[in-house]
Amino acid sequence: MNEIIPLIKCRQLTLGYGSKDLVRDLDYDVNVGDYLCIIGRNGSGKTTFLRGIAGLLKPKSGDIELCEGLKRSEIGYLPQMTLVQRDFPASVEEIVLSAFQGKFRLLPFYGRAQRERAMECMALTRTESLRKSCFRELSGGQKQRVLLARALCAADRLLLLDEPVTGLDPESTETMYRVINDLHKKGMTIVMVTHDVDSALDDATRVMNFDQISVKGR
């Protein structure tokens, strides 16, 4: 990295649920072009921090600033799968296309450009053959790749990943990492929460360890 330009600035950031603080007084910048891996044991606040960046959790104090004119609609997000989604009647294509809802606020239906972009993202995650399949009938790994395809469609500048390889077989895991790494090389900023420390560290340009942060913060 030649020049360090912050994309997200966290200042005096405190995040948590109820009376419990999981992140306290954190100062941290995610920079343009980072491949940031967030590691730490369960309950250390990794996912909470990611949800904060994603705008899903309001800071209790301090703030998270999107810099360089970054808009929410330029962020791709791969959340952990929810219970509702497991038996949801929807085709893969419908799910991937839903990524564009944030970008085109007034667009009631999808056009050719969006369909083509969706196809590209499905090709990248090897899900184009599943295009017409029903989401609830896919395997865990296939579901995860579909959600990655959706995240890619939404991501123009920043990609947030919450444990993207959980429950994947080794082959799918490798594909997942290769896709993410390729994107990073093309200039995408990546923030990934993961348990898979060894492989994560191969590609990452920065690592944030929540075990140490929480020790320091408390």
Next chain:
Amino acid sequence: MYGMPIDTLLFYLDFPFVRYAIVVGVLVSLCSSLLGVTLVLKRYSYIGDGLSHVAFGALAIAAVLKVTNNMLIILPATIAVAVLLLCTGKNARIKGDAAVAMVSVGALAIGYLLMNIFSTSANISGDVCTTLFGSTSILTLKLEEVILCIALSCVVLFCFVLFYNKIFSITFDENFARATGVNTALFNLLIAVIVATIIVLAMNLVGALLVSALVVFPALSAMRVFKSFFSVTVAAATISVICSLIGIVVAILAGTPVGSTIVAADIVAFGLFYLIGIARNGSN
């Protein structure tokens, strides 16, 4: 003249109130089934029940206050509760199903209480029964009510088509939608308002106690067999409209209560689709 059922039906179709019932029945079942898919998937199946009881309570209040156009009280009250239930979401002190249950029985009890204390009619239990089961109310619709129903249904349908993709994205993954820039609060509000409107309309058709059936059954039937959100939505709408038509016709011919006959038709359809679903998955 009464020889064949079809003759009887044609005879009845000459009456405006029968035609009104059919128009309102089709529109209400169409609207409720469309939103039903979203509600079932969001785990809010019981919201229809809760809101219809609120509408019942509001109706009682309107009766006590002797408001001539009771829609002026029922619709805003139901919308307010719908917004409260659907939009507070995860931050509420009392969560989803408990809140719905509380509001539901609470409104029912207070409504019945008010009707008893401030009764203006000689036949309270008859009135209450009509409101709860809609036994005849759909056959006593006035032209203004039909026009209001058509207008509100058109607004609901227009919103649904226009925001179909937004509704899908929020239903499937609200967090993703919010993180990528969709104004989820606004659309949840819109969904709540639409749901409340439909419930109030549907009360005329099947009564306060049976509204949930219109919301839940077509969606569940369609989900047994169809595999994309679009096909489920279209199928639910189709099933719902057909069942309502069958229900109204049977009710007229056999002299049964309209609301419960429609619901019975929906149950039969669900059984049918359940079997088709099993047959399909078995052959795969």
